[in-house]
Amino acid sequence: MFFRSFLKINLRTLILSLAIFSVVVTLGNSFYATYKVQRTLLIDNTLEANRVYAAKLAEMTDVFLNMTQDHLAYSASLLSSHMSDSKMLMNEARRLHQQSDTFNSVVVVNAEGMIIATSPQTLAIKGITIDSPNAQQSLKAKKPLITDPFISPAGNYLISLSHPVFSASGDYLGYIAGTIYLEQDNILAAILGKHYYNDGSYLYVVDRHKTLIYHPKEQRVGQKILNNIAIDEVVAGRENTRTLFNSEGIEMLAGFAPIQRAGWGVIAQRPKEATLAGLDGHIISVFIKSLPVAFFTLAGIWVSAVFISRPLWQLARDTTLIDKKEVQENISNIPSWYFEAAQLKRAIIKAMSLLNDKISQLHNDSHTDPMTSLLNRRGMQQVLDQYQKEQCSFAVITLDIDHFKRVNDSFGHDVGDKVIQALAQLMRNNARQEDALCRSGGEEFMIFLPNTKQSTAFKVAERLRLQVEGFEMPTAGFITISLGLSHWSGEPEAINSVLKQADKALYLAKQQGRNRTITTKK
Ligand SMILES: Nc1nc2c(ncn2[C@@H]2O[C@H](COP(=O)(O)OP(=O)(O)OP(=O)(O)O)[C@@H](O)[C@H]2O)c(=O)[nH]1
Structure with a gap:
């Protein structure tokens, strides 16, 4: 049944249908391929941009920490012959504290673990012997150190950068340490804590134990994050990109880089949805812009289909009227401009004249x-x-x-x-x-x-x-x-x-x- 009605489709409709089908499939395929390529490109670019941003911040933080350690080393060398001079200790602590916004406080601790100078003096911890395991890290290390975050005796959540003080004869005399409060303003907070995204992107920093040091949601600072592949990789010292789901189940495109000096990691991430938000509109505008060309292409195909099918259509029409007198002349007048139509026309005319001869001969014979x-x-x-x-x-x-x-x-x-x-x-x-x-x-x-x-x-x-x-x-x-x-x-x-x-x-x-x-x- 289908085949019989299929046979009735004329050549022009057939050419047109095929052409429209090809145009639609080609266009659809192009749009799909464009969409796919653009999507991959956007995702890859975003991942790469986040990685580069994280790497730059990590590098800046490394530079900052090195510079800060140099400052502490200089102070330690000044103090090596003045550890008993409380005025000198106090002046050096103040200088170090006040010369920049690097530290929120500076302390000098002697070899017994007692705080012997502070700046600011309002800190009111002078004379206290430190006993918390975190605070004792610097004492035990006897080398330049960046501690893990801990809560200070004054109740601040901080990290401490320290440098040992040795006498000229090499005896360990204590250390000088600068503290950086993670929840207050300072240079490190300016580098790692403030970012100006407005599309749902954000950046956070973890320490070597996967604990959040900086995060746009302050209440999350101090939280330990498990089951996050980006954090797992960055604390292992790898710089890379990952697509992952954040704690709220939002799919994120993350780029991350380690801060070598501290063993921390910087993770910059952007919601995948925000990244792809403009893509649909972009594809629709590509579609709209390609409509005129598609329209003219189809019009061209339509005209060509009419032009190509006309001789064959006329031949087919006239052969159904083969018993009419004028048909042979009509067929001769059909302009058949391409080889197949011309051959067909010639064959039909020849067949018709043979048929007519035969018919008139038979007619004669029978009469x-x-x-x-x-x-x-x-x-x-x-x-x-x-x-x-x-x-x-x-x-x-x-x-x-x-x-x-x-x-x-x-x-x-x-x-x-x-x-x-x-x-x-x-x-x-x-x-x-x-x-x-x-x-x-x-x-x-x-x-x-x-x-x-x-x-x-x-x-x-x-x-x-x-x-x-x-x-x-x-x-x-x-x-x-x-x-x-x-x-x-x-x-x-x-x-x-x-x-x-x-x-x-x-x-x-x-x-x-x-x-x-x-x-x-x-
Ligand atoms: N050779 C030949 N003879 C034919 C043909 N058709 C008919 N005949 C003969 O024509 C003759 C006609 O004979 P009849 O009908 O008797 O007539 P007739 O001999 O011509 O006599 P009348 O017509 O009365 O003058 C018959 O002998 C037929 O066999 C033919 O095609 N060829």
Whole structure:
């Protein structure tokens, strides 16, 4: 069923459908590929931008920590011969504290762990011996150190950078330490704590134990984060990018880098949704911009489809009217501008002319007598139908060879045939172009003379009779014919009755002695 209706689709529709299908598939595929490429590009670029940003901050933090350690080292060298000079200790602590916003406080601790100088002095911890494990890290280390975050005796959440103080003879005398409060303003907070994103992006810093040191949500500072692949990697010292879900289940594009000096990690991340937010609009604008070209392409295809299919369509249409007279000329006039159409047109024209020849030959064969090439009874009937249709008056002569049996009997059938053919030729010689000659039976003939008066027809009959009489037939010699004549002047008289009258006249001619022409009396 489908196949049958499929066959009825015309070539133009087929070309158009195929072209539209190809255009839609190609465009759709291009949009999909563009979307995919843009999406991957946006994600990769964002991941890379976050990694670079995190790496830059990590590098700046490393530079800052190195510089800070250098400052502490310088102070430690100044204090090595003045650890018992409390005024000197106090002045150096103040200088270090006040020269920049690096430290929130500075303390000097002796080898026994007792705080012997502070700045600011309001700290009120001078004389206290430190006992918390975190605070004791610097004492035990006896080398430059950045502590893990801890809560100070004064209740601040901080980290401490310390440098040991040795005497000229190399004895350990204590250390000088600067503290950086993680929840207050200072240079490190300015580097790591303040960022100006407004699209849901943010940055945070973890220490070597995966504890948050800086985070935009201050309440989360101090929280330990487990099950975060970015944090796992960055504390292992790797700089990389990752797509992950944050604690709120939001998909994030994270770039991270370690701060080598402290063993911390900086993680910069942006929501994937915010990254891709503009992409749909971008693709829609690409689609809208490509519409005019798509429209003109389709219009071009449509025009081409019409142009290409027209010759074939015209050929197909005209071949369905093959029985119409003017079809061959119409087909010849079809402009077939490409090879296949031209070949097809040529083949159709050739087939049609062969067919017409064959048909007219068959028509001739079925309407003529093969021996004499005169009309047979079918041909005669066609002529009569034509006269009747056109109301064309005519005279009819029926004629018959006299004693033809004798010819056959005396000379044989072949000679008889030759006589019949010779008589047919004599009839032809006597006839006008418009006369119709017919062999109506074995040795019986009829001559139809359109638009001819009975008297004229009589003269024609007599002329023929005399010619036959005077003509020597091959082998058989001389013969005679008898003729009967009648006339049809149009309706209402039936044509058949006119033929019967002619037959009757012939019969009379035979009866009256043969070799004569008899006209019917009306
Ligand atoms: N050779 C030959 N003979 C034919 C043909 N058709 C009919 N005949 C013969 O024509 C003869 C007609 O004979 P008849 O009907 O007796 O008439 P006829 O001998 O001509 O005598 P009338 O017509 O009375 O003068 C028959 O012998 C047929 O066999 C033909 O095609 N060829």
